[in-house]
Amino acid sequence: MKMIIQNVFLFMMVLFPLHSGVWNNPHSEEKSASNTLFTSFSLSPKRLDPVVSYNANEWAFIGQIYEPPLQYNYLQRPYKLEPLTLTQMPTIRYLDKERQEVDENDERVVYSEYRLELRKDIRYQDHPAFVKDAKDHLLYASLSEEALEKIESLDDFGQKTTRHLLAEDYAYAIKRMGVRQNHSPILDSMQTYIVGLKTFSDDITKVAKEKKSEGEVLDLRAYDISGVKILGDTTLVIEINGKYPQFLYWLTMNFFAPIPWEADLFYQQKGLVSKNLTLNWYPVGTGAYYLAENNPNKQMRLVKNPNFHDETYPASDHEDAEKKLPFIDEVIYSLEKESIPLWNKFLQGYYDASGISSEAFDQAVQISSSGTMGLSEEMQEKDISLIGSVQPSTFYLAFNMVDPIVGGYTESSKKLRQAISIAIDQEEYISIFMNERGMAAQSAIPPGIFGYEEGKKGANTVVYDWVDGKHVRRSLAFAKQLLAEAGYPNGISTKTGKPLKLHYDTAATGPDNRALMDWYRKQFDTLGIQLVIRATDYNRFQDKVRKGKTQLFSWGWNADYPDPENFLFLLYGANASVDTNGAGINSSNYKNPAFDKLFEKMKTMKNTPQRMDIIRQMLKISREDAPWVWGIHPKSLALSHAWYRNVIPHAMANNTLKYKRIDAALRIKKQKEWNQPVVTPLIIIALLVLLMIFSLRRIYRNRQNRVICQEQGAC
């Protein structure tokens, strides 16, 4: 017993000095005090190959590592393109079929030629793929079995070096896109634009297959795309079929990031592939950061690229203007699948920024009686900032336009859809299911994209009236009148005398979605329409949509680039899903010749007043036809601590990490302040355990003694 008490005192003596420190810090104190950003990811990235990845959670990493030719200006709105690895914006020449230069507006334009002039001061991150021996051969391009045995990660290579970015690296990336086995999601669409890519792709795919079966490495330098020309080390020319002004936006995306041929050959070695050392998992870029650790199941770590070229914070009145980028030395992304630990770590100061989950919404945000959002008192006390922005996304409820009941272009079918569009109260949806994190859509085009208009000009007059400077949803009585004119007075078909029954297909099968489905039923019920929910798994749901076997369904679209073409093509007839074997993105199968004609004209135009006029006409047609219930544009809300600075939401750019800044001294001060351990319960628990041991020991001894004394007749 004496020994136990001694041990408890010893334990407490050890414990009390720790009282001054912090026990629950998941990071080391050294790291917390360093210029490191701590953040999280909830979905493990599956592919970091820039030619393949088409996912925002993967672009969060890729965007910091690879550098396509162009980027979005971090501060300017509306979004503006600027050179990233180029000396200037690409120069564009328009050519006729004989490849003679003609005016941009000339009808003879058959090709557009984009000339890219690269900066000469850009170098890749240090990487073993670039190391050469005395004979100028790549040192690690054909590793022996013996050498491979010692290699588990890129750090196991003895040497690393860099080289300058060359025009051929961009050409190599486009060639990789052409290899069908690489599964680039934009290959099929780019084949229609980049001259010669289709022929190249057909040929190289066969070559790649042969090389694979023979176990040989595929070096794409030996093959050329007719429309991609390398004119020296720093000049690249890309030829496009016809006019495609949106191509500039594609040049900001990772698909056009440079790939050094040395890295491609290096990572094709079978011994490295079997160790998960592939280009898909270990990018080689020229960006502000390189991937130092890739464990998608635990942690991804980006470290400042020491070879990063000169780039400064955009010119402005900001205190960091013209200062050299990047500001943060290291970024640690930890996998957090559950929202509770993520949220609590943010509140403890161990994550520098956080989104707001629906569970944490009430704790973080308070909505005033006027409907404006603000931070709760608890957040304000911690000096946390709230950053909100409307996303360039549209979520809508689609009518299948080939369906005999809700589809079609007759007056009655239009009125049926218009009536439903009025009855589904998007404002209520946003309030109930989105914690006010969204805005009701007036058309397919979200805010921030050319063609979006605010106020009365941008109102969807089919669904809204403009009253006292506000959009006011038209009355239910008006919707009922439209429904009656459509042949369904009070929801009863005049032809059959039976109530109108519509089917809503959804993959939202979980118990959490029951309330949402009930809400939809209620909305239709206000018109007397019976809504039948057909819940199914996601595979079947997608299949039904592709084959046009639905009536109503919900769908959404996130912008690839800030151009109205990227939204209005969702309604372009040639993209109808049923006519393209499911490949088309027009899931509602909307086809209006007048709309299509305007779209074809609008898509190659620059953002001029003339283009705006055409867009207005298109929106008017689509609003009248109502192929969608124009749903919502979501608002994203994010929180960040006072020590995390220069955080400006940018919905299009993926490479924004380099502009951000951390005040590590303030962070560690706050972490200590907020996380002092509470030791009293520990002492109480220790004393209770001791007391219990002591009592039980005593009871046991008494019992044993009782037996002895009974045997001896002494008791």
Added chain:
Amino acid sequence: MLAYIIRRLLYAIPILIGVNLITFMLFFMVNSPDDMARAQLGAKQVTPELIASWKEERGYDKPLFINTKAEGFAQVSDTLFVHESLKLFSFDFGFSDSNRNIGADIKERMMPSFSIALPTFMIALITNISLALLLVLFRGSMLDTSMMIVAVMIMSVSGLFYIIAGQVLFSKIWHWVPISGYESGWDGVKFIILPVMIGVFAGIGSGVRWYRSIFLEQINQDYVRTARAKGLSEIKVLFGHVLRNGMLPILTGVVVIIPSLFMGSLIMESFFGIPGLGSYTIDAINSQDFAIVKAMVFLGSVLYIIGLILTDISYTLFDPRVKL
């Protein structure tokens, strides 16, 4: 014993083929190769050409069980089932549909799972047996009755509650340990304290009740009376005789679990950010990654069979009457 082990291993082959067959049938009943391709390739710009090339690259363009286009034995052998199953039996798990080496991934994820599961298992075993013996020592007392009520209460509450309550209490309110995270080596001790503590506590109710019932069966046996008659103290009787004789049923339930400790726990790993194998299968099912699903089901079956063999072998160690 060697002959017995070889015999049992041979029995395992048809079992594993059967498990594999069922896995194939169930998976492809729900997911078609086209669906799998779409799940991997993403939601945007997925063309039929892209899907076809993805399937060809991974062999999903082959028929499942019977290849009617082939002739002779190739009708059976040139199928997805045979092609994929043969590799499994040589423990070549191949590559996942997102192009990662599954064997390397399993190797990497096994240790984090094991680093939580092993201490939880060991501490729980010792704690539960000790508490059960304590209750047997004080059987029929207020302590015994109240502890049994507490045990039932502990059993009645969901494990998820303990996880969330533990995180809130020990990390958020008292600031004793990190709420989640993982590091290998000694730096990682602070991360495993809470999950281990919660794992042990959540299992106390059922564990103590089960071990207590085993020991109570022994306590009235003749050999216990004889031991007491020899004048041994109650503690010596319990630890020296009751525990030893109660080991056989304990082993049946315990040894079979040991190999599967590597497989991890889904909820525990998810909440505590442990990069283990617990969520590997579920994530693969959600992303329709068949290569991982079949590998994990196969591995789980192998480990279970090994567990059963180990249980049989352990009998011989504790009961000399058992011969294999």
